[in-house]
Structures are given as C-alpha cells and as structure tokens.
Amino acid sequence: MIYIAILTVAMLIAGVGAYFFRDLIAAVVACAAVSLIASVLFYLLQAPDVAMAEAAIGAGLTTAIFVIAIRKTGRYEK
Amino acid sequence: MRIFGEILIGIGTAFLFLGGLGIFRLPDVYNRLQAGTKCTTLGAFSTILGVGFVHPNWMLKAIVIAVFILLTNPISAHALARASYKSGVKLWDKSVVDRCKEFEECQEIGKEEEG
C-alpha cells in the first residue's frame, strides 16, 4: 500500500516537471517518466494488459512523435 | 537450484542499487552514463537469470528478456553519449583524457598535411 502512495507522489513530481520545464526535450523526457511510473502502478494494481499497452504506447510511440513535432517547430518555449 | 537463483538475484539487486547510487552521486554526464549502463545492465541480466533459475519453466522467456536488455541497453547508452558530446556538454574539471578531441585534432592535422 505504501509503495503505491510513494509511486503516486513520484508520478506527481514528474508531471509537475513536465509542466514547468522550459526545454521541451526535458518535458518530453518527463512525460516518458510519467508513463513509466504509470506502467509500474498498473502492474502493482494487477492489470498486466493495461500495463503492457501503457508501456508500448508511452515508452516508444509518444516520445518519438513528440520529438518529431519538436524537430518541426522549436526546442525552447518562449 | 533455488538457492543458486537466489544468490544470483542477490548479486543482481546489489548491482542495481549500486547503479542507482552511481547515477545519483557521480559528477558528470559521462561518468553517470558509464555507472548507470554497466551496473544496471549486469544487475538486470543477473536478476532475470536468477528468476529463471528459481522458476525453471519460465527460463525461456527470462532468457529472451535478458538477451533483449543485453542488446538494447548499450545501443541507447552509446547514442546518448555521442549526442551529449556533439551538443556540447562539458567534461568534468578533473577528467584527465578526452580521446574524441584528440582524434579530431589528429584528423585535422592529417587533412592539412594532405592539402
């Protein structure tokens, strides 16, 4: 139970970081960290199929698409 | 077999903890990358093989996961080190040797002698 509470606090820290970073690459990395912690959290709540989907989408697909979008626009937030 | 697997898991988790400590404590991107990659790869490999020894009918899937970690972890570490060197992250003050800079200087001297 206490592990789930600690993981939720860590996920909150990563989400706040994704909101406040000026460097958008760092924000994308923070989004990947949120997805990773969410996957471990789904795993601990005994839903392995949801955790598998979250791992596949959050680790590979979302980060790659965000990086392609940042390459088209700009790296630093104004 | 179970005792052997638990010894392997113990070694692996100790190396995972040391890898986390190295990422936390070391002063530079390259030092952190080295500590993180080496310790973490050995730790994960040993832990997964240990779980495969504890449950012998999971051994095939455990070997597949371990081989994928052994293949993909150095690739990402190498790409990351090269990217951080190319994007201009400085070395630590007390770092002694910079082979990449020496190599580029040697190549420039070679070009000047040819031309």
Next chain:
Amino acid sequence: MTALWLLFLSFSAAGIALCLVRAAAGPTTPDRVVGVDGMATISIALMVLLASFFDRQVYLDVALVYAVLGFIGVLAVARYMERGV
C-alpha cells in the same frame, strides 16, 4: 524466505528512487535522460522480480514489451540532440 524477497525488492526500489532524484535535479537535459533510462532498466528487473513474487507467468510479458520497446524513446531523443542543436 519472504523477508529475503522483500530485501531484494527494496534494493531495486531504492535504485529507482535514486535515479528519480537525478532525473528531477539534473543540471542539463542529458542528465535527465540518463536518469530516466536507468529508471526504465531497473524497473524491468523490478517487474520480473514482482512476477516471481506474485507467482504469475503472464506478468513477464510486460517486462518483455518494455525491454523491446523501451529504448526507442531514448534513441529518438539522442538522434534529435545530435543533429538538431
């Protein structure tokens, strides 16, 4: 026996926590990427340990998917930082 497994689990959880601190406090962007990459690898090992702890074979598939697909994000970020900046 359970106490030994709890010791293993808390060792890996401590590694994840140290990597998370580095990822939150790293001075430059590659530091954060290093922290998240180490966190991903340690949590693959943690998932395999938890599969053995819960005694279900299905839980190994999550670790397999993460081991196959987890390095694509780091590779994309590294390629962008090598070319773009």
